[in-house]
Amino acid sequence: MASLAKPSSSKLLNPRPQLHVAVGVILRQQHVLLALRSASQHQGGKWEFPGGKVEQAETVAAALSRELKEELAITVTAAEPFMLLTHSYPEREVTLDIWLVTAFTGSPEGLEGQPLQWVNIADLPTITLPEANLPIVQKLQKLQKLQQLL
Numbered sequence: 324m325a326s327l328a329k330p331s332s333s334k335l336l337n338p339r340p341q342l343h344v345a346v347g348v349i350l351r352q353q354h355v356l357l358a359l360r361s362a363s364q365h366q367g368g369k370w371e372f373p374g375g376k377v378e379q380a381e382t383v384a385a386a387l388s389r390e391l392k393e394e395l396a397i398t399v400t401a402a403e404p405f406m407l408l409t410h411s412y413p414e415r416e417v418t419l420d421i422w423l424v425t426a427f428t429g430s431p432e433g434l435e436g437q438p439l440q441w442v443n444i445a446d447l448p449t450i451t452l453p454e455a456n457l458p459i460v461q462k463l464q465k466l467q468k469l470q471q472l473l
Contacts, residue, residue, distance in 0.1 A: 340414075340415045340416070341415065341416045341417075341418070342376060342415055342416070342417045342418070343376065343377040343417075343418045343420065344374055344375060344376060344377065344417055344418065344419050344420065345374045345375065345376075345377050345383045345384075345386040345387040345390060345420050345422065346372045346373070346374035346387075346419050346420065346421040346422065346459070347372060347373050347374050347387055347390075347391050347399070347402070347421075347422055347424045348372050348405055348421060348422065348423050348424065348459060348463065349372075349373065349391075349397075349424040349427065349431070350423060350424065350425055351441060353443055353444055353445075353467065354441040354442060354443050354444065355372065355441070355442055355444060355447070355463065356372075356373065356395075356431055356439060356440075356441055356442075357370040357371060357372065357373075357439065357440050357441075357442055357450065357452075358370070358371055358372075358373045358394070358395075358433065358437045358438070358439050359371075359437050359438045359439075359440075360437070360453075361435075361436075361437065368451075369451050369452055369453050370440070370442075370450050370451060370452055371452060371453055371456060372421070372456060372459060373390070373391060373394055373395055374386075374387060374390050374391070375389075375390035375393075375394065376390075377420065383404075383420045383422070384402065384422070387399060387402060387420075387422055387424075388402075391424070391427070393434065394433070394434055394435055394437070395429075395431045395432065395433070395434065395439070396429050396430070396431065396432050396434055397427040397428065397429040397430075397431050398427060398428045398429055399424055399426075399427050400426045400427055400428055401424070401425045401426035401427075402422045402423060402424045402425065403422060403423050403425070404420075404421075404422055404423075405421045405422055405423045405459075405462070406419075406421045406458070406459065406462060407419070407420055407421065408421070408455070408458055408459075410454065410455035412454075412455075417455055419455055419456075419459075421459055444463050444464060444467045445464070445467065447460040447463065447464070448460065448464075
């Protein structure tokens with residue numbers, strides 16, 4: 324006798340992983356610092372604004388400072404919230420808590436072996452970035468155009 328199987332609830336019980344990321348838009352004279360993601364990482368081989376996962380019970384500011392110290396050997400001395408966005412990839416959903424880093428000490432270096440580059444804000448559309456980073460580029464370019472008008 325055939326039994327009636329209940330619809331699988333695994334999608335309800337195991338939704339796509341969610342990741343909360345502190346992102347630093349590190350500014351220096353109309354340029355931003357980008358890091359190249361390792362080929363083995365999600366969205367590997369693309370340039371990104373540096374940052375990393377916000378740990379449980381950690382503030383975004385603390386996570387940003389920790390990640391930039393661990394990844395780039397810099398100490399953030401001035402940063403402010405810039406924007407918050409959520410992006411859905413097929414395999415995960417990411418919430419990007421983006422901060423403008425306007426002052427820091429130290430000289431950025433890729434402590435995890437990642438290449439770094441300073442890119443003029445106007446040139447950002449020519450760089451291959453994760454899809455989730457595109458709204459950041461758009462907002463930076465709008466602000467740059469506004470500053471040129473003032």
